[in-house]
Amino acid sequence: MVTTKQIPAGPPPPSGRRRRLRRSRALTSHQQAPVQTGSATSTGEPEQRADAPAASDHPRPLTPDQAFDALYAFCAPALVRQTYLLTGRRELAREAVERAFQLAWQRWPEVAQDRDPAGWVRAVAYDCALSPWHRFRPRYRSPEPPPADPAARELLHALLTLPPSYRRTLVLYDGVGLDLPETAAETEASTPAAATRLTHAREAVAARVPALADPAELHRRLLELASAERLSAARPPAVRTGCERRNVFWTRAAIAFTVTIIGATALTLRTAPTQYEAPVAPAQAVHGVPPPAGLGPLSREEQALRTKLHRSETSGPERLAPEPR
Known part of the structure; x- marks a missing residue:
């Protein structure tokens, strides 16, 4: 059974989503205000009827470029600052945010239809920033200069000593202002697990900086x-x-790789043998064969036989059918 500690009470930080909801309600009420009509002008134009649809009631839909630019202008500046709290590196924060928006532009139909496009981009940016592969990059092996303010430097050091999951939960809840279920959903954890991470993260930060034991003070300092x-x-x-440009590069690289594979396959089929040829066995030394015997000196009998053969006729019937004597 998982037990969670009770989160310290404190005024919840203002939620960015609630502020956006208020702005949208105000904008809706402003657009639904009745249109005042007057009499006809001196030029003879007819007056506008109250039940006639106004031109501003049907705004022209935004193009994908305009919608993406609006989302980027609304989220990117704050998202870079939030990512800096996660990594403590300025260049890495900008790189992670740009990479997240590049992925969003690649999947723009999916992101545009999402219920929370800003949350989609934020989750991808946090994943890119907290990737463990950055430690193997030479440019990120040495630490960056810390903030000039001692209090800010102490808080940033306390954040960077937390585990990545605890740090992300703390930034989302006390920095961004999400509630606990939203924080748990974005960190892909259950609500009790997110509450436990938040409690331990607050305790660890308060142990290093006692003045930040109050959640409201922690939110302000973040x-x-x-x-x-x-x-x-x-x-x-x-x-x-x-x-x-990145998409064009990878597309061309994929085409070049495919052409190379096809060419290598065609060359192999052209030059490969069509039948099996048994390999020639390597030469080996033969052992156990007696060496050839050399001719030794002739005995007397052998010498007499040789002399007799030399004196006899070399042709004639006697050579063909010798008669016994």
């Missing part, structure tokens, strides 16, 4: 730390063009 650094994101057209 916002100050993120806002104190001069972190800027690239322009939206640069992100879109960079994504498109």
